[in-house]
Amino acid sequence: TMALTRPQNCAKLGLGGIWGRARVPRYGSRALFLIRNQSTSSDKAKSTKNFKEKLRFFDRAFLRFRAGKGGDGHKSFISDRFGNKLADGERGGDGGNIVLRACKKIMNLRFDSYHIIGSNGENGGSNHKRGRKANDTTILVPVGTVAKTVERCLITKQRKIHQVLADLDEDGATFVAAQGGEGGLGNTSFRRGFRRRPDFRVDGHPGEQIEVFLELKSLAD
Structure with missing residues (x-):
């Protein structure tokens, strides 16, 4: 039996198949944290704006x-x-x-x-x-x-x-x-x-x- 290779290794080796077509993300965990934090802050700003709009007389x-x-x-x-x-x-x-x-x-x-x-x-x-x-x-x-x-x-x-x-x-x-x-x-x-x-x-x-x-x-x- 042949052991399955991880997707990152297949992409580096240029192997075909489902694993070979997988893309390896080029950004690290720090970039993921910044993107997630930015989207969360924008959602909070929208919800705050809608809440203030409802309170307007x-x-x-x-x-x-x-x-x-x-x-x-x-x-x-x-x-x-x-x-x-x-x-x-x-x-x-x-x-x-x-x-x-x-x-x-x-x-x-x-x-x-x-x-x-x-x-x-x-x-x-x-x-x-x-x-x-x-x-x-x-x-x-x-x-x-x-x-x-x-x-x-x-x-x-x-x-x-x-x-x-x-x-x-x-x-x-x-x-x-x-x-x-x-x-x-x-x-x-x-x-x-x-x-x-x-x-x-x-x-x-x-x-x-x-x-x-x-x-x-x-x-x-």
């Missing part, structure tokens, strides 16, 4: 809302007992709203994302099956938050704050900041008199898009 914020799109209407037909085709496509569900809700447990206007998109409504179906309405997206804000409209200049991109939309001064107070789009009509909605099989439908309407400025009432003007 935000008393104002700009949020962009886009409510959910309404579901599309459906076009389909069904035959009656006499063989006549009748429209049975139903309308789509409404898109979800974006709602601001005051909560006494929230003390900061810090959000994970400052661009909120609502849920879309379900499309209509055949056999008079109407699409379901999407759930509303609720944004929790501190008690005493004031919501104001924002107008952005297309040329200079500067924001201009306008009138007050809502004053959430009580726990549980809500305000619909962006309205969801209405669901599109199916071909059943266009069936009138002798027009029993209309061959068209309507797509769902897009949701409302708005930019809102939030500010704590205690620090507001």
